[in-house]
Amino acid sequence: MESLELRAVEPHCSISEMGDFDLTRALDKPRLKIERKRSFDERSMSELSTGYGRHDLDMAHSPGSRSIMDTPLSYVRNSFEPHPMVAEAWEALRRSMVFFRGQPVGTIAAYDHASEEVLNYDQVFVRDFVPSALAFLMNGEPDIVKNFLLKTLQLQGWEKRVDRFKLGEGVMPASFKVLHDPVRKTDTIVADFGESAIGRVAPVDSGFWWIILLRAYTKSTGDLTLSETPECQKGIRLILSLCLSEGFDTFPTLLCADGCSMVDRRMGVYGYPIEIQALFFMALRCALAMLKPDEEGREFIERIVKRLHALSFHMRNYFWLDFQQLNDIYRYKTEEYSHTAVNKFNVMPDSIPDWVFDFMPLRGGYFVGNVSPARMDFRWFSLGNCVAILSSLATPDQSMAIMDLLEHRWEELVGEMPLKICYPCIENHEWRIVTGCDPKNTRWSYHNGGSWPVLLWMLTAACIKTGRPQIARRAIDLIESRLHRDCWPEYYDGKQGRYIGKQARKFQTWSIAGYLVAKMMLEDPSHLGMISLEEDKQMKPVIKRSASWTC
Numbered sequence: 001m002e003s004l005e006l007r008a009v010e011p012h013c014s015i016s017e018m019g020d021f022d023l024t025r026a027l028d029k030p031r032l033k034i035e036r037k038r039s040f041d042e043r044s045m046s047e048l049s050t051g052y053g054r055h056d057l058d059m060a061h062s063p064g065s066r067s068i069m070d071t072p073l074s075y076v077r078n079s080f081e082p083h084p085m086v087a088e089a090w091e092a093l094r095r096s097m098v099f100f101r102g103q104p105v106g107t108i109a110a111y112d113h114a115s116e117e118v119l120n121y122d123q124v125f126v127r128d129f130v131p132s133a134l135a136f137l138m139n140g141e142p143d144i145v146k147n148f149l150l151k152t153l154q155l156q157g158w159e160k161r162v163d164r165f166k167l168g169e170g171v172m173p174a175s176f177k178v179l180h181d182p183v184r185k186t187d188t189i190v191a192d193f194g195e196s197a198i199g200r201v202a203p204v205d206s207g208f209w210w211i212i213l214l215r216a217y218t219k220s221t222g223d224l225t226l227s228e229t230p231e232c233q234k235g236i237r238l239i240l241s242l243c244l245s246e247g248f249d250t251f252p253t254l255l256c257a258d259g260c261s262m263v264d265r266r267m268g269v270y271g272y273p274i275e276i277q278a279l280f281f282m283a284l285r286c287a288l289a290m291l292k293p294d295e296e297g298r299e300f301i302e303r304i305v306k307r308l309h310a311l312s313f314h315m316r317n318y319f320w321l322d323f324q325q326l327n328d329i330y331r332y333k334t335e336e337y338s339h340t341a342v343n344k345f346n347v348m349p350d351s352i353p354d355w356v357f358d359f360m361p362l363r364g365g366y367f368v369g370n371v372s373p374a375r376m377d378f379r380w381f382s383l384g385n386c387v388a389i390l391s392s393l394a395t396p397d398q399s400m401a402i403m404d405l406l407e408h409r410w411e412e413l414v415g416e417m418p419l420k421i422c423y424p425c426i427e428n429h430e431w432r433i434v435t436g437c438d439p440k441n442t443r444w445s446y447h448n449g450g451s452w453p454v455l456l457w458m459l460t461a462a463c464i465k466t467g468r469p470q471i472a473r474r475a476i477d478l479i480e481s482r483l484h485r486d487c488w489p490e491y492y493d494g495k496q497g498r499y500i501g502k503q504a505r506k507f508q509t510w511s512i513a514g515y516l517v518a519k520m521m522l523e524d525p526s527h528l529g530m531i532s533l534e535e536d537k538q539m540k541p542v543i544k545r546s547a548s549w550t551c
């Protein structure tokens with residue numbers, strides 16, 4: 001079965017098909033190490049509140065452009081002891097590449113020819129391309145990333161409508177597709193901004209990922225010319241104007257509809273989902289590092305600084321849950337009026353679900369799924385918590401506590417296949433009400449407590465940042481025992497994540513790329529700088545290695 005499926009996909013070019021010339025060239029060429037100096041992203045919020053001068057942009061130089069079909073450098077470098085999955089993964093990643101007029105512009109979501117239903121998995125999704133982009137950057141192949149950033153920037157300029165309603169100018173697409181006309185020999189693009197998406201929801205996360213990726217590209221290559229173009233500066237500003245606009249909000253968090261991020265179906269995450277809040281925070285910090293303080297940029301810089309202060313305060317205080325906080329909420333009084341209220345959002349202690357009391361270890365904590373008036377979603381979401389660590393939305397103590405929780409609740413959160421998208425699942429009556437009886441999101445499946453291999457790269461990055469690489473190693477071992485054999489599924493089902501997901505695609509690109517990124521980061525932790533932001537300088541984090549697993 002496995003070999004049949006593997007044969008069903010035709011690679012553009014496998015390693016063995018490449019001429020001797022290519023291979024020797026790749027072997028001869030030592031990896032140009034990108035010197036990762038402290039650079040532009042470390043402009044601190046506090047410095048900025050006093051003056052907006054940017055730090056010297058002392059970026060290192062580009063590792064040079066390599067042919068997209070070259071042998072992956074990480075593979076060459078490890079030729080003494082490469083895990084066989086690494087070469088397979090590179091081959092599969094290259095097979096998923098999408099070209100527009102001869103130039104690589106992205107990777108399709110899944111190369112699964114065995115599946116009857118293609119749906120939109122043959123499209124380049126913005127969020128799905130992020131791990132692919134990081135893999136290419138880490139391997140010294142920035143061109144595809146640059147092309148992607150420019151292509152999506154062009155798409156941002158399109159007029160977007162859902163029926164008769166015009167969407168905000170800054171919205172980035174959820175996905176796009178290249179149509180090749182073999183007769184006319186032309187390539188055209190169709191894009192989806194939510195007007196075709198199931199449920200018609202705009203992808204709030206796309207713009208944030210775009211900004212985060214632009215910074216990763218700049219950091220990795222040292223090429224400042226891209227982010228400094230008037231087009232990119234405008235693109236950043238347009239995204240920001242969507243989420244910094246003033247309205248009726250009483251919170252600094254961003255109000256969203258259900259289904260506007262990786263969890264792109266109704267899963268009860270409407271309101272202020274942690275995934276969006278963490279990405280929002282990270283994108284604001286990345287934008288702050290890249291915006292030029294010119295006439296148009298200065299106003300945005302000021303707004304970002306103010307928002308970051310308010311957002312970090314709100315998140316660190318009201319979204320944070322640990323044993324102590326849980327006990328406090330359990331004893332909350334309700335119906336308090338005025339400024340002296342302790343229970344500001346009027347959370348009813350009776351709404352605390354039973355599972356949290358058992359789940360919460362004495363040591364450890366996490367950012368809960370959502371906080372809004374009289375509503376706290378106590379579920380754990382992996383992406384939001386990992387991005388909170390990477391962006392330094394979490395304080396150093398909170399980051400440590402998140403990792404402690406992961407260690408304590410390994411069976412529940414990681415199980416047999418890293419990593420649960422959220423914990424726990426919802427079932428029965430609650431499932432009916434919350435998901436609207438979604439047959440894909442049944443208990444412990446897909447977005448409802450399913451296990452997603454793509455999350456491995458974020459977990460690994462968070463582990464490295466908090467000085468606990470051994471946790472990542474353990475997760476990678478689990479992935480290596482199955483992912484290739486199972487043909488790189490999109491997700492796994494079950495309480496332990498043991499079964500290939502009911503409707504999971506095979507050869508899901510971000511499962512493949514996520515594995516490669518995790519491997520490369522662990523091998524060379526300096527890659528972390530692309531996707532991680534240091535704590536604001538004034539807070540001076542002291543991150544110690546914890547006394548966790550030593551295996």
Ligand code: GLC
Pocket residue numbers: 109121125127128261262263264265
């Ligand atoms: C599913 C996922 C979404 C992903 C898409 C393409 O819809 O929920 O996050 O972007 O598949 O892989």
